[in-house]
């Protein structure tokens with residue numbers, strides 16, 4: 001049988017990721033296909049579902065050109081407009097304009113200067129994933145400015161945020177939605193705190209555990225999803241705690257890990273949602 005669903009990965013990954021290993025046994029209609037393999041005929045698939053395309057952050061223009069082409073040949077999931085909007089964290093400004101509490105963020109493009117580098121700040125690229133290019137500075141505006149300059153030298157728009165230190169104790173909460181409905185949640189331990197940035201990288205591995213979101217977290221993530229196009233096949237809302245309640249750190253609609261291993265029922269649930277995309 002020829003596969004009807006492309007689960008989209010990259011040639012840079014030798015092995016399926018954890019989600020794909022859990023998902024594929026439930027989805028015999030699907031096979032792994034690399035977005036950056038030029039030999040693929042995308043029109044042979046009814047649906048192409050973006051999953052582990054993690055290297056897109058280094059080649060955003062190529063990736064969006066590919067997504068635009070492929071969305072004319074098959075059904076791209078999530079849809080092209082959603083991907084175009086979501087691959088640059090400047091979407092946080094749009095969420096804020098919709099009344100959603102987000103981590104206070106200054107976007108600083110190459111050629112612009114930053115005026116808020118004192119205290120504990122995070123400097124990171126506005127197009128990024130997997131914490132690449134993200135760094136934390138405590139009362140070191142010079143080092144923060146140097147990191148900002150290095151992002152700018154790479155041609156990247158930078159983001160400056162206060163470090164929301166409650167993450168050190170409480171972690172970050174990721175709420176996963178499948179087909180527009182809440183599925184499950186996971187907690188991710190802090191990544192940038194001093195111990196880790198000083199490490200050799202051994203601690204950069206994400207520590208993920210299952211969690212039940214608080215009522216406030218669930219309510220906020222529901223509000224975020226309610227502002228999106230209806231019924232997106234997958235969405236992940238990442239929240240950080242503050243004294244005033246949770247705020248949005250990230251909204252992942254492009255290629256989020258879905259942490260399917262955190263809920264026994266999630267792999268079959270995801271497979272059902274993905275199969276439902278077939279005509």
Ligand SMILES: Nc1ncnc2c1ncn2[C@@H]1O[C@H](COP(=O)(O)OP(=O)(O)O)[C@@H](O)[C@H]1O
Pocket residue numbers: 103122128129130131132134161162163164165167172188189190191192238240249250
């Ligand atoms: N403002 C912040 N306060 C606290 N921790 C942060 C902040 N920004 C980023 N982090 C930490 O850095 C990690 C990566 O940042 P994030 O914005 O999620 O980008 P990415 O797209 O690389 O996942 C987060 O998971 C979190 O642990």
Ligand SMILES: [Mg+2]
Pocket residue numbers: 130131238250
């Ligand atoms: Mg993140």
